[in-house]
Amino acid sequence: MGIAQRLYSDFLLPSRMDEYRRLIERALEKNYIHLTLLEYFSLLKESKIDPDLKYFLHRHDIDTDPDTARAFFEIELELGVKTSYYFRLKTMDIDLYREMVDQGYEAGYHYEELSDFCKRNGIKQKENVQLRFSEIRELFKKNVRAIEEKTGKKIRSVAAHGDFVNRKLSLPNFSFVNEELLLELKIELECYHPMLIHSLDFIGSDTHYPRFYTPSSPFEAIEKNIPVIYLLSHPRHWRRNILLNLADDVQRFKEGVLFN
Numbered sequence: 001m002g003i004a005q006r007l008y009s010d011f012l013l014p015s016r017m018d019e020y021r022r023l024i025e026r027a028l029e030k031n032y033i034h035l036t037l038l039e040y041f042s043l044l045k046e047s048k049i050d051p052d053l054k055y056f057l058h059r060h061d062i063d064t065d066p067d068t069a070r071a072f073f074e075i076e077l078e079l080g081v082k083t084s085y086y087f088r089l090k091t092m093d094i095d096l097y098r099e100m101v102d103q104g105y106e107a108g109y110h111y112e113e114l115s116d117f118c119k120r121n122g123i124k125q126k127e128n129v130q131l132r133f134s135e136i137r138e139l140f141k142k143n144v145r146a147i148e149e150k151t152g153k154k155i156r157s158v159a160a161h162g163d164f165v166n167r168k169l170s171l172p173n174f175s176f177v178n179e180e181l182l183l184e185l186k187i188e189l190e191c192y193h194p195m196l197i198h199s200l201d202f203i204g205s206d207t208h209y210p211r212f213y214t215p216s217s218p219f220e221a222i223e224k225n226i227p228v229i230y231l232l233s234h235p236r237h238w239r240r241n242i243l244l245n246l247a248d249d250v251q252r253f254k255e256g257v258l259f260n
C-alpha cells in the first residue's frame with residue numbers, strides 16, 4: 001500500500017459505521033444466523049451444522065481503538081446479532097469486555113507473545129524462536145491468567161494477532177500453541193483451528209482504503225447465499241482515530257527500525 005493511501009486511510013477516512021449496519025441488516029434480510037465463533041465451533045464438533053441454514057461469523061480483532069469496538073457492539077446489540085471480539089493486552093477495555101460476555105458475546109484474548117518475545121530479545125531466525133517455545137508458553141499463561149483476574153471472566157477462546165515480525169520470520173503467533181496448553185488453561189478454541197477454518201465457505205477480511213475488503217466483499221458473499229461466511233475486521237478500517245492511528249504508525253515504524 002502506498003503512503004498516500006495509508007495516510008488517507010488513517011487520517012481522513014470518513015466513518016463506515018453506517019456501512020457496517022447495512023451489512024448486518026442485509027445478512028438478516030437474507031436469513032443469515034449470526035453466531036459467536038464458540039457457538040459455531042460447538043455445533044461443528046457435534047456435527048450439528050444445519051446444511052439448510054446460513055451462518056454469519058464475525059471476528060473482530062481489536063488491534064487498536066476499543067471505542068470503535070464499542071460502536072460495533074452497540075450496533076450489534078440493537079440489531080440482535082452476536083459476534084466475537086479479541087482484545088490485545090494494550091486494547092483491553094475491562095468494562096466493555098465484561099459487558100460483552102454478560103450479553104452472550106464472545107470476548108477473548110488477541111495474543112502476540114511470540115512476536116513480542118522476538119522483538120524484545122532480537123530473535124530473527126525461526127529456528128531460534130522454536131527453541132524458546134516453553135518460555136513463550138509461560139508468558140502466554142501468565143497473561144491469560146492476569147486478564148481472567150482483571151475481568152473476572154474465564155477466557156474461552158483466543159485468536160493470534162498477526163505482526164510484521166511474524167511475516168519476517170514466517171512463523172505465525174499461534175505456532176507455540178498446542179492442545180496441552182489449551183487444556184491446561186481450559187481454553188476451548190484457538191481461532192486458527194484447522195477444523196474451524198476448513199468448515200468455512202467464505203473467509204473475508206477488511207482492508208485499507210480503497211479496496212476495503214479482501215479477497216472480495218462480504219456483501220457479495222451474502223447475495224450469493226454462501227452458506228458459512230466468516231468476516232475478520234479491525235477498527236482502523238471503519239472509523240478513524242487520528243491519535244491512535246498516529247501512535248500505532250509511529251510504534252510500527254520504530255519496531256521496524258529496531259528489528260531490521
Ligand SMILES: [Zn+2]
Nearest residue numbers: 061063161162
Ligand atoms: Zn491483530
